[in-house]
Amino acid sequence: MAHIFCIANQKGGVGKTTTSVNLAASLAQNGQRVLLVDLDPQGNATMGSGVDKRALQQSVYQVLVGLSGIQQARVTETQAGYHVLPANRDLAGAEIEMVGLEQRESRLKNALREVTDEYDFVLIDCPPSLSLLTLNGLCCAHGVIIPMQCEYYALEGLSDLVNTIKKVHANLNRDLRIIGLLRVMFDPRNTLAQQVSAQLVEHFGDKVFNTIVPRNVRLAEAPSHGMPGVLFDKAAKGAVAYNHFALEMIERVKSF
């Protein structure tokens, strides 16, 4: 059975997609069978994995509204080394269409059942909101990975997310828990970043991953080449950090 993790944070631009794509690629490089689910209508994880979102016959949208099975919609031939359930702008309509459907928060969960045996990890790149799409991600996951920048407002947004996770745990998915907080886009010369980082560790203890992902321009350049940063420039600091993070995840799931 696959370990299913959401990469979530309702703030935009905090590194969710970069983390999803690079963790997926690093896990695959370490011999893990990975499916990356793009749950954001922006389709950045799709493009960043080298899959053209404009050329899709099927996508996660069709799967969620029941027009396609996951086997038909997933892309298995990728250069990135993992499978992708892709997304594009069609997904923006799913939110409204799903409201009228049965088990609207469990649509992804029910669809994923067909294929979870084929993977070691299923990673879900969530949109920047606490919407029905994110809820679908949280309902099928065993845990949440929260990427965050170490800045003042980061902590404020965190309590909303933690409360949402608690509610989903209580009402919809007893398996759900926070796997960990990942510090990303970190600048060690920034005193505030160091302070916030220290506060995080004080508050969340071992829920804070050991890995710290530095700000690294190579990670930001990689998507325009349709490649995860860890494949685009293996030696770059950001790539090394994400590879370290993948090893940390592989180690962590051993105790689950």
Ligand code: ADP
């Ligand atoms: P989200 O999915 O949360 O909206 P992204 O992963 O798309 O966030 O990241 C937002 C922007 O920051 C993107 O342009 C991305 O390339 C860039 N970025 C993410 N992580 C890093 C990093 N460690 N160093 C430099 N740029 C980064």
Ligand code: MG
């Ligand atoms: Mg994103």
